[in-house]
Amino acid sequence: MDPSDTFLNLLEDDWEARMRFDPLFATSTGNHCFDHLLPRVRQADYDGWYDRLLSFRARLREIDCSQLGPNGRLNYDVYSHFLESEIELHKFHPYRMPISKVSGFHIYFPDLPQQMPFDTIEAYENYISRLEAFREYMDDHMEVMCTGLENGQVPARVTLEGVQAQITAQIVEDPTKSPLYQPFVGFPESISGEERIRLAEKGKEAIQGTVIPAYQVFLRFFNEKYFPASRESIAAVELPAGENYYQACIRYFTSLDLTPEAIHNTGVLEVSRIKAEMEEVIHQSGFQGDFLAFVEFLRTNSRFYVDTPEALLEKTALVLKRMDGELPRLFKTLPRLSYGIRPIPDYSAPQSHAAYYFPGAGDGSRAGYYCVNTYDLKSRPLYEIEALSLHEAVPGHHLQIALQQELDLLPFRRFLSATAFVEGWALYAEKLGLEVGFYQDLYSNFGRLSYEMWRA
Structure with a gap:
């Protein structure tokens, strides 16, 4: 044969x-x-x-x-x-x-x-x-x-x-x-x-x-x-x-034959780089105080938080509607499958992440969903919404996963994935927001850097 x-x-x-x-x-x-x-x-x-x-x-x-x-x-x-x-x-x-x-x-x-x-x-x-x-x-x-x-x-x-x-x-x-x-x-x-x-x-x-x-x-x-x-x-x-x-x-998760020490050392270098960028944002904001004082200011100031789940979902939707309009500037090919926004279920929200992406059906019969955690609103700062939404929905997970499923490839290429690529793409997608007018607010840019720091 x-x-x-x-x-x-x-x-x-x-x-x-x-x-x-x-x-x-x-x-x-x-x-x-x-x-x-x-x-x-x-x-x-x-x-x-x-x-x-x-x-x-x-x-x-x-x-x-x-x-x-x-x-x-x-x-x-x-x-x-x-x-x-x-x-x-x-x-x-x-x-x-x-x-x-x-x-x-x-x-x-x-x-x-x-x-x-x-x-x-x-x-x-x-x-x-x-x-x-x-x-x-x-x-x-x-x-x-x-x-x-x-x-x-x-x-x-x-x-x-x-x-x-x-x-x-x-x-x-x-x-x-x-x-x-x-x-x-x-x-x-x-x-x-x-x-x-x-x-x-x-x-x-x-x-x-x-x-x-x-x-x-x-x-x-x-x-x-x-x-x-x-x-x-x-x-x-x-x-x-x-x-x-x-x-x-x-x-399994990175596709690379690296040692834990090598990965840790990369993380240390990234932390140093990102910390310097965060310090620059603090300086640009005119805040009088050190790094920890700035973080405490962000954590405790009511201007950065909403009072209802509906308000959080509304602000999230506005961010993504803006990005939907910018996608043709960034990509020649976009997925046909749409996505929606919904809260993480009550039974899992208290222990769940700030958000996650729920992929659509491989046959296109069900949309993808960006699931937002509306539990404990005092831990859901508004200055993180842009980075988080771009990561989980578009141009992050939804764009990449939906497009992968729609490609004319063998099934294993459409549905199997390498975590390092999927998460690496979504982290890159956060930064793409800079190219189309996101993070104009210094606090939102600090939120973007906070998520990058978390990965590092």
Whole structure:
């Protein structure tokens, strides 16, 4: 067989296997063949996936990449990198620590209504099937978390503080108050009244009979077994083979073979550079006082804060509407997919970031969303809005991710990504605002530098 055909067959097999291994990921790409399923995430499932990765690598190594065309060689190199870094990281079983206060299945699952289509009866039935499978999904996670406990793989305690409240928020007396009930509040016109009643009742039963009890079980497990066993130390070196694990994480997230020391030294140099720029902004502002006094001024002056979530969302929308108008000056090609703005859900906001981006569907059926944290408004300064919004929405994450998904490329090139590139692009996007008239306010420019300092 021609090497190009052999390589394409490998990529097709890999992609199909990924869809089957993680049906939630499949849904996010626009593949709805597995919308009725949740992933199985037992130790045996991860062991089987690791064996599949090794088989894909063996097949890849049998292909003479010199016989591929220019695009084929590029795809070969990119796929090889993703595959090798995934295999290397998998050796350290990171899936045994699947939760923290900012990520994990316990807060991702309530977002399921935002990820699935609800345009047909079948789509609703698929959703209900996932609700009914949640206890099994929860049990799978607890199994691998127990394996982690047995092998000394437990998260740092500070990363778990607040998780109890996130779990508790899903344990509601009235199932119709669960965020998972939201699809049954508004049906498309194509679904009859009789079917609406049937589906809503079935969904309510699944939430009340399966999902809420599963969260109750998980809450007991977390309180009695998992959280008490968490580490006081935050260092990866405290984990089994911690130094090697950390090095594998560097490779996985940056694509580079750098040492922790080299990365730290780069950070030290960047901190010095950015601090000098921040000092210059303070000087330009005419503020009488040192750096810490200026930071305290920003933290405590009421002019930099709003009193209502609606006001914060409104100011955020104004910033992005301005940037929307400037995008053609910066880019020749823009994504077709639109984006919206919405608050981070109440059940996760207290422990969540200031904002995050929720990608749109890979098939274009759902917009991307810039999610803004409206909890504790006294920690959401206005002088950070420009940098934060440009980072998360446009020209940052939404522009880059939506455009990537719309490119005429193989699926793995459209949906897999390198964290260093994704976050590096968004940091670069913050600075692009300088080229089109943003950060005219000195305090907003200080906010931009604050975010750059945070990364450094």
